[in-house]
Amino acid sequence: MMRFNQAFAAGEVALVGAGPGAADLLTLRAVRLMEQAEVVLYDRLVSDEVMALLPAKCRRIDVGKKCGQHSVSQQRIGELLVHYARQGLRVLRLKGGDPAIFARLGEELDALVQAGIAYQLVPGISAASGCAAAAGIPLTERGQAQQLRFISAVDQHSATSQDWADLSAPNQTLVFYMGTAALGEISQQLQQHGLAADWPVLLVQQGCRPQQQIQLTDLQSAAAVAASLSTPCLIIIGQVALRYRQQQARLQLPTALQAKEQAA
Numbered sequence: 292m293m294r295f296n297q298a299f300a301a302g303e304v305a306l307v308g309a310g311p312g313a314a315d316l317l318t319l320r321a322v323r324l325m326e327q328a329e330v331v332l333y334d335r336l337v338s339d340e341v342m343a344l345l346p347a348k349c350r351r352i353d354v355g356k357k358c359g360q361h362s363v364s365q366q367r368i369g370e371l372l373v374h375y376a377r378q379g380l381r382v383l384r385l386k387g388g389d390p391a392i393f394a395r396l397g398e399e400l401d402a403l404v405q406a407g408i409a410y411q412l413v414p415g416i417s418a419a420s421g422c423a424a425a426a427g428i429p430l431t432e433r434g435q436a437q438q439l440r441f442i443s444a445v446d447q448h449s450a451t452s453q454d455w456a457d458l459s460a461p462n463q464t465l466v467f468y469m470g471t472a473a474l475g476e477i478s479q480q481l482q483q484h485g486l487a488a489d490w491p492v493l494l495v496q497q498g499c500r501p502q503q504q505i506q507l508t509d510l511q512s513a514a515a516v517a518a519s520l521s522t523p524c525l526i527i528i529g530q531v532a533l534r535y536r537q538q539q540a541r542l543q544l545p546t547a548l549q550a551k552e553q554a555a
């Protein structure tokens with residue numbers, strides 16, 4: 292059932308990653324499929340800039356979700372995908388970031404497999420990669436962060452839902468998705484399990500979008516800083532976050548040079 296090229300057959304569903312926001316972070320394959328799409332079911336996180344690349348005649352269906360809650364139920368999304376594919380349409384399922392990461396891809400694949408609908412998958416740049424690049428930091432670093440963990444914080448309000456001792460090992464980078472509301476508890480648990488109060492935390496709000504804001508903080512202050520941020524927001528915890536200072540220095544360089552020139 293699975294296809295491996297970007298040809299888009301009638302009656303097929305393409306589940307495509309829309310990346311973190313900027314349209315030029317889409318893959319070529321995503322763009323080629325978007326150009327052929329006849330109906331699109333899209334999430335709240337798909338940016339206007341990306342949506343603008345769809346053909347004018349493509350029917351747009353908003354199945355967006357906020358804070359883990361779908362405005363259209365997951366079951367209904369599966370039914371809609373099957374419904375439009377059975378009409379012989381080229382159906383695009385456009386998801387923010389990468390469709391395989393915290394995007395309930397498995398449930399949608401189940402619906403397609405059960406209905407015998409052909410589908411293809413196209414990866415996208417996940418928020419972790421996009422936000423790290425925007426901040427100018429690596430996610431792993433030799434001798435410092437040999438592990439990288441992607442964690443959904445939706446269930447984080449329950450302190451028992453994670454192995455905090457394991458997550459508090461210092462030689463790793465933690466990336467929390469959907470974590471703003473739970474950041475107080477995340478910070479508290481990590482400190483209780485051994486990480487220092489000044490352990491670095493990078494908050495990337497609206498990463499790879501015109502409204503992007505980045506704040507470097509630490510475990511003891513992160514929740515207070517995050518309270519003033521809007522979503523989507525990605526939380527990157529670990530020593531790699533300190534490299535954001537290099538990016539800040541680089542961005543300030545032209546201003547510093549200009550000031551020096553003016554003074555001379």
Ligand SMILES: C[S@@+](CC[C@H](N)C(=O)[O-])C[C@H]1O[C@@H](n2cnc3c(N)ncnc32)[C@H](O)[C@@H]1O
Nearest residue numbers: 311388389392417418468469497498523524525
């Ligand atoms: C339901 S998850 C979807 C993740 C997506 N599939 C991906 O690979 O990036 C939504 C969470 O991803 C993160 N996120 C997605 N896009 C983001 C962006 N542009 N800037 C910051 N965080 C983002 C936020 O933590 C948000 O709450």
